[in-house]
Amino acid sequence: MSDLVQVAEDGLYCPAGDFHIDPWRGVERAVVTHAHADHARWGSEHYLASASGEAILRERLGDISLETLDWAETRRIGEVIVSLHPAGHVRGSAQVRLERDGEVWVVTGDYKVHPDPVAEAFEVVRCHTLVSECTFGLPVYRWPEPEGVYQAIDDWWRENREAGRTSVLFAYALGKAQHVLAAVDASAGPLLAHGAVQKMNEAHRRAGVELPETRYADTEAAKETRGEALVIAPPSSGGRPGWMKKFGRPSTAFASGWMRVRGRRRRRSADRGFVLSDHADWDGILQVVRESGAERVGLTHGKTEPMVRWLRENGWDAWSLPTRYEGEADVDEGAVDEEVEAPEGTEAPGS
Amino acid sequence: MKRFTELYHELDATTRTTLKVEALERYFREAPPADAVWALWFLSGRRAKRAVNTTLLRSWVAEETGLPLWMVEACYAEVGDLAETLALLLPRAEGGTELPLREVAAERVLALRDLEDEEKRNVVVDSWNRFGTRERLVWHKLITGGFRVGAGRKLVTRALARAAELPPAVVAHRITGQWDPTPDSWERIVRPEDAEGSAARPYPFLLAHPLNDGPDELGALEDWQVEWKWDGIRAQLLHRGGEFLLWSRGEELVTHQFPELQELAPVLPDGLVLDGEVLAWRDGEPLPFGALQRRLGRKKVGETLRTEVPVVFQAYDVLERDGEDLRSRPQAERRALLEEVVEVVSSTPLAPPNLLKVSPRVEASGWAALGALREGARDRGVEGFMLKRRDGEYAVGRPRGLWWKWKVDPLELDAVLIYAQQGHGRRAGLYTDYTFGVWRGEELVPVAKAYTGLTDKQIRTLDRWIRRNTRERFGPVRSVEPEQVFQLAFDGIRTSSRHKSGVALRFPRMARWRQEKAASEATTLEEVEALLARYGDGD
Numbered sequence: 001m002s003d004l005v006q007v008a009e010d011g012l013y014c015p016a017g018d019f020h021i022d023p024w025r026g027v028e029r030a031v032v033t034h035a036h037a038d039h040a041r042w043g044s045e046h047y048l049a050s051a052s053g054e055a056i057l058r059e060r061l062g063d064i065s066l067e068t069l070d071w072a073e074t075r076r077i078g079e080v081i082v083s084l085h086p087a088g089h090v091r092g093s094a095q096v097r098l099e100r101d102g103e104v105w106v107v108t109g110d111y112k113v114h115p116d117p118v119a120e121a122f123e124v125v126r127c128h129t130l131v132s133e134c135t136f137g138l139p140v141y142r143w144p145e146p147e148g149v150y151q152a153i154d155d156w157w158r159e160n161r162e163a164g165r166t167s168v169l170f171a172y173a174l175g176k177a178q179h180v181l182a183a184v185d186a187s188a189g190p191l192l193a194h195g196a197v198q199k200m201n202e203a204h205r206r207a208g209v210e211l212p213e214t215r216y217a218d219t220e221a222a223k224e225t226r227g228e229a230l231v232i233a234p235p236s237s238g239g240r241p242g243w244m245k246k247f248g249r250p251s252t253a254f255a256s257g258w259m260r261v262r263g264r265r266r267r268r269s270a271d272r273g274f275v276l277s278d279h280a281d282w283d284g285i286l287q288v289v290r291e292s293g294a295e296r297v298g299l300t301h302g303k304t305e306p307m308v309r310w311l312r313e314n315g316w317d318a319w320s321l322p323t324r325y326e327g328e329a330d331v332d333e334g335a336v337d338e339e340v341e342a343p344e345g346t347e348a349p350g351s
Numbered sequence: 352m353k354r355f356t357e358l359y360h361e362l363d364a365t366t367r368t369t370l371k372v373e374a375l376e377r378y379f380r381e382a383p384p385a386d387a388v389w390a391l392w393f394l395s396g397r398r399a400k401r402a403v404n405t406t407l408l409r410s411w412v413a414e415e416t417g418l419p420l421w422m423v424e425a426c427y428a429e430v431g432d433l434a435e436t437l438a439l440l441l442p443r444a445e446g447g448t449e450l451p452l453r454e455v456a457a458e459r460v461l462a463l464r465d466l467e468d469e470e471k472r473n474v475v476v477d478s479w480n481r482f483g484t485r486e487r488l489v490w491h492k493l494i495t496g497g498f499r500v501g502a503g504r505k506l507v508t509r510a511l512a513r514a515a516e517l518p519p520a521v522v523a524h525r526i527t528g529q530w531d532p533t534p535d536s537w538e539r540i541v542r543p544e545d546a547e548g549s550a551a552r553p554y555p556f557l558l559a560h561p562l563n564d565g566p567d568e569l570g571a572l573e574d575w576q577v578e579w580k581w582d583g584i585r586a587q588l589l590h591r592g593g594e595f596l597l598w599s600r601g602e603e604l605v606t607h608q609f610p611e612l613q614e615l616a617p618v619l620p621d622g623l624v625l626d627g628e629v630l631a632w633r634d635g636e637p638l639p640f641g642a643l644q645r646r647l648g649r650k651k652v653g654e655t656l657r658t659e660v661p662v663v664f665q666a667y668d669v670l671e672r673d674g675e676d677l678r679s680r681p682q683a684e685r686r687a688l689l690e691e692v693v694e695v696v697s698s699t700p701l702a703p704p705n706l707l708k709v710s711p712r713v714e715a716s717g718w719a720a721l722g723a724l725r726e727g728a729r730d731r732g733v734e735g736f737m738l739k740r741r742d743g744e745y746a747v748g749r750p751r752g753l754w755w756k757w758k759v760d761p762l763e764l765d766a767v768l769i770y771a772q773q774g775h776g777r778r779a780g781l782y783t784d785y786t787f788g789v790w791r792g793e794e795l796v797p798v799a800k801a802y803t804g805l806t807d808k809q810i811r812t813l814d815r816w817i818r819r820n821t822r823e824r825f826g827p828v829r830s831v832e833p834e835q836v837f838q839l840a841f842d843g844i845r846t847s848s849r850h851k852s853g854v855a856l857r858f859p860r861m862a863r864w865r866q867e868k869a870a871s872e873a874t875t876l877e878e879v880e881a882l883l884a885r886y887g888d889g890d
Binding site: 138139140142144260261262263264266267269271272303305306309310313 | 363364365366416418419421422425426429430431432435436439440443775776777778779780781807
């Protein structure tokens with residue numbers, strides 16, 4: 001019997017159900033795990049996605065033919081029973097469970113096991129074969145407890161207020177931005193949002209997510225809150241002096257898993273780097289591999305080779321599934337042509 | 352160790368010079384002298400040599416974490432910094448040790464060198480258990496000898512001068528040369544200014560700025576003292592209290608690598624400091640730098656090598672005579688004094704011949720004539736001109752406008768990118784180390800590696816191109832489609848058995864990304880060999 005999921009020209013493909021998962025181009029039928037640009041592409045005839053993520057997906061893809069599933073609700077497509085389960089990456093992000101004749105595969109999409117105030121908690125789904133993302137699949141990537149990171153962001157913001165400087169925090173517009181907004185002490189001062197962030201905030205609110213009030217970061221708002229505000233902006237805006245200048249001489253910071261490594265931190269030339277990721281770290285991936293009970297593990301996105309080798313040496317049947325994004329660590333370097341903000345040197349969505 | 356770790360991370364976290372200087376100054380003021388002197392010792396570039404073999408260190412981390420060694424290597428390739436990689440791999444540890452820096456430095460850094468491997472392992476593992484994650488990173492930097500923190504000697508000097516309330520030049524002088532990291536040394540370094548100086552210490556070197564735009568802005572040629580720019584080892588020759596010392600610009604004592612120069616000692620007046628260049632020299636001409644290189648880094652220089660590569664000290668300047676510091680005198684006056692000193696020495700009956708020379712002045716009727724002379728610099732075995740303002744003092748560091756180096760235009764060739772490897776530090780995770788090839792028939796043979804010359808933006812663009820145009824991977828190295836052509840600039844060329852092309856370039860760097868050129872238009876090996884025949888060192 002053939003594999004339930006294969007790598008085809010347009011991405012992950014399930015021949016038994018004749019549908020793609022997060023295809024790179026328009027196809028007949030696409031199951032979409034979440035709305036980040038390297039997973040949700042325009043141009044497919046029909047989409048299937050989680051009900052929880054609908055508002056956000058529509059914000060990204062506009063008027064599409066979209067069917068939604070509640071968590072764990074099943075839907076038969078061809079020979080395959082499909083259901084979606086929370087992946088914890090961003091609000092509404094899903095793992096895809098596929099079952100045919102008792103054989104179960106799970107495609108994780110992007111996920112994290114660390115808690116997040118906005119995204120639904122990751123759910124372990126038992127399976128025979130797991131296809132896991134591997135963005136941070138090296139043991140140097142181990143995240144600190146998020147609570148401590150939130151505290152550090154609050155402290156940095158407070159120090160800046162005391163010094164009379166505006167705080168500009170660079171975070172991916174969809175996911176990381178709302179994660180941070182929901183986590184910081186919103187009573188401490190005014191919160192401003194870049195236009196791309198503001199748009200995503202609205203989509204989250206429409207989806208029923210409670211976020212603190214944010215004000216659009218125009219020149220007037222920047223002036224009125226000078227020295228007080230925490231501004232959430234996509235990483236690209238740091239490279240636009242024209243956009244940044246309204247904040248005077250702000251203190252800048254990045255929130256990303258890549259901040260774990262000093263070299264990358266310094267390359268950003270921000271004042272601070274907060275290690276806050278929406279992806280699983282090394283321990284997280286291993287935990288999911290173990291708890292899923294899978295015997296076969298496919299790895300995709302990121303540096304898959306070391307993880308594949310490590311799993312093989314430890315008794316798993318592991319292999320690598322190439323992605324269009326070249327399959328190595330370049331996911332953070334603008335390989336993703338993000339339609340909302342796609343500047344050079346931005347991080348991978350939600351990284 | 353706590354305070355020093357904090358300092359390290361403060362320096363590491365910012366790119367702003369003022370913040371770095373403030374952090375350093377605060378540290379120097381607050382830390383106990385016995386610790387501060389160690390911090391200064393490390394910060395001013397001193398290293399614990401061969402404290403621990405990094406291969407062993409990697410294997411110990413593998414054993415302690417239960418990870419296979421290949422995984423440690425894979426992580427190192429990702430992070431690009433060994434000290435950091437190891438710190439990230441060890442289990443997280445909050446907090447830190449109460450051990451003071453002086454104890455860590457003496458017992459857990461310098462002492463490692465004399466231990467057997469198994470004892471070393473015990474100290475290393477014990478330290479991992481005691482230290483917090485942030486301390487481990489700093490400690491790894493200390494024991495692997497790669498302690499750099501984006502605060503160069505100039506910043507450290509400035510901060511210490513502020514903390515000690517001394518002129519920076521005094522501090523620069525006092526921390527130059529050899530001293531032990533003891534409280535006594537600290538006392539000597541920060542004590543109030545006085546006339547007494549340590550006889551062994553050289554002066555901080557005055558360095559030249561490159562003159563990139565030509566001499567148009569420099570005014571009249573008469574205001575400048577022009578010399579050839581020699582390609583040797585910049586050094587200060589000290590003769591004080593009967594002791595003869597030779598310091599390189601990197602502030603290493605190189606006296607014993609050039610034993611013949613010590614024959615000058617009996618005829619040199621006492622209280623003398625000369626600035627100049629050690630050159631390999633034969634039959635009235637300099638030998639190429641490659642020849643001089645053979646004499647470096649050796650414990651002992653044998654008779655054969657001395658005969659094959661004889662050296663001279665080509666003096667540029669006199670910084671001290673009869674014990675008097677002359678550095679504030681104008682260049683022209685120092686030059687006259689230098690000629691006088693060398694004349695006196697050379698006419699001493701017992702003076703060894705051909706060891707001490709004065710760098711000749713180059714005369715020309717004007718800048719244009721000088722420019723014409725510069726064209727022939729390479730054929731003379733020099734790198735161009737040094738322009739020294741005649742009324743300038745011998746200042747500290749690299750101030751603008753006193754000394755210019757007007758180098759001959761570099762040699763150039765167009766080469767094709769054939770291999771790429773990820774960089775380190777700030778360039779970790781990016782393909783920034785490139786190997787270039789030239790055509791030998793239908794084949795591209797490697798001719799040089801280059802790392803510099805591209806903008807950050809170009810590096811990112813090229814990085815993406817490399818990832819998408821990889822042919823094969825060999826560990827961390829990728830071979831790429833032979834499509835991208837770069838103009839390489841370099842300062843010299845010589846034969847080399849280590850390179851497949853048979854040549855080695857000196858200081859190769861990327862002058863231009865020639866996106867308009869096809870790979871087939873790149874330089875051929877025959878053309879490179881023609882350059883070698885014309886400018887090579889012939890050995």
